[in-house]
Amino acid sequence: MLNIAITAGGTSEPIDGVRRLTNVSTGLLGWYCLEAILDYFCARKRSDFRITYILTDTAFRKVLSEKQRSFVDFIPVSDAESVYHAVDALTKRVPVDFFIHSMAISDFTLAYVASTEELAKEINSLPPYSSDAGSAVREVLENPANRYSLTEKIPSDRNIILGLKRTQKVIPLIKQNNPDTFLVGFKLLKDVPEEELIRVANRLAGENGCDMVFANELAQLGENNHRGVLTRSGEVVDRPVGKKQIAEAIVREMMKQGGNK
Amino acid sequence: MLNIAITAGGTSEPIDGVRRLTNVSTGLLGWYCLEAILDYFCARKRSDFRITYILTDTAFRKVLSEKQRSFVDFIPVSDAESVYHAVDALTKRVPVDFFIHSMAISDFTLAYVASTEELAKEINSLPPYSSDAGSAVREVLENPANRYSLTEKIPSDRNIILGLKRTQKVIPLIKQNNPDTFLVGFKLLKDVPEEELIRVANRLAGENGCDMVFANELAQLGENNHRGVLTRSGEVVDRPVGKKQIAEAIVREMMKQGGNK
Numbered sequence: 258m259l260n261i262a263i264t265a266g267g268t269s270e271p272i273d274g275v276r277r278l279t280n281v282s283t284g285l286l287g288w289y290c291l292e293a294i295l296d297y298f299c300a301r302k303r304s305d306f307r308i309t310y311i312l313t314d315t316a317f318r319k320v321l322s323e324k325q326r327s328f329v330d331f332i333p334v335s336d337a338e339s340v341y342h343a344v345d346a347l348t349k350r351v352p353v354d355f356f357i358h359s360m361a362i363s364d365f366t367l368a369y370v371a372s373t374e375e376l377a378k379e380i381n382s383l384p385p386y387s388s389d390a391g392s393a394v395r396e397v398l399e400n401p402a403n404r405y406s407l408t409e410k411i412p413s414d415r416n417i418i419l420g421l422k423r424t425q426k427v428i429p430l431i432k433q434n435n436p437d438t439f440l441v442g443f444k445l446l447k448d449v450p451e452e453e454l455i456r457v458a459n460r461l462a463g464e465n466g467c468d469m470v471f472a473n474e475l476a477q478l479g480e481n482n483h484r485g486v487l488t489r490s491g492e493v494v495d496r497p498v499g500k501k502q503i504a505e506a507i508v509r510e511m512m513k514q515g516g517n518k
Numbered sequence: 519m520l521n522i523a524i525t526a527g528g529t530s531e532p533i534d535g536v537r538r539l540t541n542v543s544t545g546l547l548g549w550y551c552l553e554a555i556l557d558y559f560c561a562r563k564r565s566d567f568r569i570t571y572i573l574t575d576t577a578f579r580k581v582l583s584e585k586q587r588s589f590v591d592f593i594p595v596s597d598a599e600s601v602y603h604a605v606d607a608l609t610k611r612v613p614v615d616f617f618i619h620s621m622a623i624s625d626f627t628l629a630y631v632a633s634t635e636e637l638a639k640e641i642n643s644l645p646p647y648s649s650d651a652g653s654a655v656r657e658v659l660e661n662p663a664n665r666y667s668l669t670e671k672i673p674s675d676r677n678i679i680l681g682l683k684r685t686q687k688v689i690p691l692i693k694q695n696n697p698d699t700f701l702v703g704f705k706l707l708k709d710v711p712e713e714e715l716i717r718v719a720n721r722l723a724g725e726n727g728c729d730m731v732f733a734n735e736l737a738q739l740g741e742n743n744h745r746g747v748l749t750r751s752g753e754v755v756d757r758p759v760g761k762k763q764i765a766e767a768i769v770r771e772m773m774k775q776g777g778n779k
Contacts, residue, residue, distance in 0.1 A: 364674030381652030391642030413625030
């Protein structure tokens with residue numbers, strides 16, 4: 258039995274009841290990977306596999322046939338923290354053989370919202386002491402006393418400051434919980450040449466134990482002209498063009514290793 | 519000929535190429551208003567009307583029949599500024615008879631993104647001077663010299679501060695450009711009793727010349743249990759329950775006045 262996990266879509270962090278901080282991602286690439294895997298096993302008349310599909314509510318989703326659906330468990334998530342818990346629970350419970358981690362997870366979540374005016378007053382009331390390299394000011398900027406309650410809707414009559422703190426990274430969890438998982442990571446960069454894509458892909462692979470990385474560039478994300486490099490052990494193994502073709506290349510390369518488990 | 523305009527959905531402000539600040543709104547209420555208006559004229563076999571539907575890309579949208587579509591112009595928008603320009607251009611070009619302004623428009627847009635650490639250092643390097651009530655600090659908080667370029671993807675290795683500034687309000691434009699428009703405004707509040715909803719609805723009506731206001735409360739927004747108060751000239755004229763019923767109540771009340779123009 259093969260266990261496969263896919264994450265797809267972009268997370269979104271709550272600010273107040275009506276505002277959110279969102280990571281833009283259609284979830285299309287994750288969905289096409291799901292379809293490519295279903296096609297792979299269907300073509301081989303195999304049913305000894307199970308797919309867990311972790312997705313945000315804005316992620317692209319089509320209707321599957323009843324047969325296809327019987328192989329897939331859907332796990333809905335929303336913000337970065339919910340993804341962390343879903344992936345942690347899954348990888349502790351199930352020995353995942355292949356993990357395609359295509360979700361765009363927010364690097365930041367809300368620490369506080371404050372009015373710019375009140376925050377300035379709070380900082381200004383600190384004792385004058387400029388030889389601490391700003392650490393007293395920084396403490397206020399990280400954690401001010403004067404802030405809006407996050408249970409109320411933020412007033413719109415004054416400029417505001419959003420303090421954001423880093424979220425816990427999800428990707429390192431996967432190999433920590435199960436070193437045998439074959440992990441496919443994704444990296445999106447902006448305005449860089451291919452050499453830089455490859456360099457960053459290799460760093461991601463090294464830091465988080467990715468067995469394969471698809472690295473792409475923000476300007477090249479269209480449905481049919483989406484392109485990037487697929488790397489494995491530091492080498493470019495494919496340069497697929499088009500979202501479907503990218504998904505098929507990922508699944509094909511992935512299945513070369515252990516698809517017959 | 520009657521000219522009707524509807525705005526629907528939630529706007530979203532760009533932060534960098536992959537992150538946005540979004541206002542959560544399904545756009546369902548606006549869509550149901552569109553359907554209720556089409557039904558109203560269809561039932562009366564009238565074709566002397568034109569609807570302009572201004573919507574964000576996340577707003578709910580169904581496929582209309584070819585006949586229905588012939589009465590509607592769709593204008594796509596994204597952030598608060600694009601709504602401002604679309605509404606300004608429309609209301610200057612067309613004598614809008616009825617304007618249903620249901621869109622959730624961001625009150626804030628991005629001024630800058632800075633690392634918390636760098637911002638603290640910049641503030642800390644100001645000359646000590648605490649009797650200015652924080653105005654020097656505030657100037658830095660509104661407009662720091664050390665900030666990330668908004669054309670690059672924000673680094674994720676440090677906590678960050680988002681400085682937000684107020685957007686230009688759209689609703690006052692409508693009556694400024696055309697005092698004869700019958701304007702329906704919306705107000706969403708959180709955790710308030712009905713008396714407060716009515717009070718705020720009346721204030722909105724007074725400030726922006728709304729002829730009718732639908733005021734609702736955040737906890738009561740579900741498809742079938744969505745409820746609120748419809749006010750006109752300071753009085754509650756209806757308490758519809760359910761999104762379709764709300765839309766029908768709005769259109770019914772609106773058409774009492776001038777639907778036979």
